[in-house]
Amino acid sequence: MTRCLHNNSRHLWPRILGVFSVCIILMLTLGDKADAAEPGPVISLVIDGRGVSADVQPIQRNGRMLVPIRVIAEQTGAQVQYDGAIRQVVVSNQGKRIVIPIDQSAAYVDGKRVTLDVPATIVKKRTLVPIRFVSESLGYQVDWNAASKVAMVWTKKQTASASAKDTSNPYIVQEGDSLFLIAKRHNTSIENLKKNNQLTSDALLAGQLLYLTNQAKPAAYSPKKTAGNQQLLRDDFVFPLAAENEYEPYVDSFGSNREWTESGNGSVRSHEGIDIMAPTGTPVYSVSSGTINRIGWNTYGGWRINITDAGGAYKMYYAHLSAFVPGIKVGHKVSTGQMIGFVGDSGYGAPGTTGMFSPHLHFGLYQASSGKAIDAYNYLRYWEQNKVNHSN
Structure with missing residues (x-):
């Protein structure tokens, strides 16, 4: 075989090079697709402080976000009717009536004509409408989180959850x-x-x-007196849940036993984080600025994100998420208080496994140099005094 290859090498090389070239092209093409793909489920819309999933993802056109109208209706109680014969959708709620023709540059609010920046459209048999126009026409507040590429709709004035008046x-x-x-x-x-x-x-x-x-x-x-590393008691770090989010009082669960293992051999492992129980869809925020070093599925942590802080000394682990915000991937820079994902109950199995435990955020803290887990409890208690606050 060796002799045959040697004797015919001048005939084989063009074919080998041709195959090699094709492989390179495929690798580059697939690489582009992989980079463009999301690392897991994505949520682009938050209504009244909860991330909302949709079977058809919102789309961006001319700087405007269009979302499935059924998502808005289900979350806000609005009534929606679609007339396929004349291709228009009618949205009504609390005395307001909005008529939106499909693929037309105008809509009508209580009979008054309004020019749209971008028309409604149909994607995969779902009607997508410009969310800012519909929400504001219904009297809702709409904010665009540019860093996280998430639209935030408030059907009522947002207020911080019950919290202390004096936190000093x-x-x-x-x-x-x-x-x-x-x-x-x-x-x-x-x-x-x-x-x-x-x-x-x-x-x-x-x-x-x-x-x-x-x-x-x-x-x-106090958290400051009981914390072991004073360098982590930083006022420019924030709590991973926002001021308006509800969550249960949490305790120091670091080091407690966990019986579920990937091998299923009955062994017991040590819990390396703090669990904060919160409803599914609750937005999760980055405690610090830094760089994403891992993202995607982990057998134990489910949909998770690992972020190395800007100083390079610590790694922070956000696990059991239900979804990520759009467009983030390994190597991306994040800012303190930037929305990165949403609370869920994923993990303890193959990709997509959910329901093995109640929804919560598992927050882990590690030394970047050694990978050693740090009990984050007292630091979280300190950062709890600093929260992202959308009610301001």
Whole structure:
């Protein structure tokens, strides 16, 4: 075989080079497609603080976003009718009536003609309409998050979730604590504690964060005092959920046992993060500025994002997401407080596995140099004082 190849090499080389050239072209073509592909499910629309999935993705035309009208209707309670004979959609809600002809540059709001920047269209048997025009015609507020390529619609005035009025003196609730003991220890009153933290009951959870007023004594157990690495107590880092988002009080779950393993051999592994329980679709924000070093599916973490902070000292891991924001990939730079994905319940199986546990954000913190996991609990408690706030 060797001799045959040698003797006929001058005849074979053109064919070999031809095949090689074709392979190179295919590799470049497939590489372009891979780069253009999203790393997993994508959400481009947030309504009243929750990411909304659609069977047909929103599209951009002439700087305007068009979304499936059914998505808006289902999330806001608007009524939608489509007349295929004359190709127009009618949207009505709370006395407002909007008529939108398909592929036409004009629409009608309560009978008044309005010129559109971009017309409604039909994609895969779904009617897509310009979201800003429809939302504002219905009296909704629309914001465009350019960094994350996400449209945010508020059907009512957004307000921050129940939070403390004075956050200057944070205290971590200890085992055996009560409002009475905390108030007595810090020379304040139960009434002040409840009022400042907007508490509706006296029940406390060990590890819960309370905010003492600045008139009280300095907190005996504060995130800053209990944190091991003061370099991570940075005021330019933010909490991964926004001020208007609801989430359950979280505890230090770092190091707790987890029984599910990929091998299924019954072994127990150590939990390397903090779980923050929140509804599916809750937007997730980058704690720090940095660079995405991994994104996509992980057997344990589901749809996840790994970000190395701008200083290169730490890696932050956001897992069990339901979707990502559009267009992000490995190597992309992100800013502090930039929306990167949405809370979900993905993971513990093959790509697309969901429902193995309740929706939550798993946040992990690692040393970049060694890969060693760090207990992020006290740092999250500190960053909790800094949140992205859309209600401002």
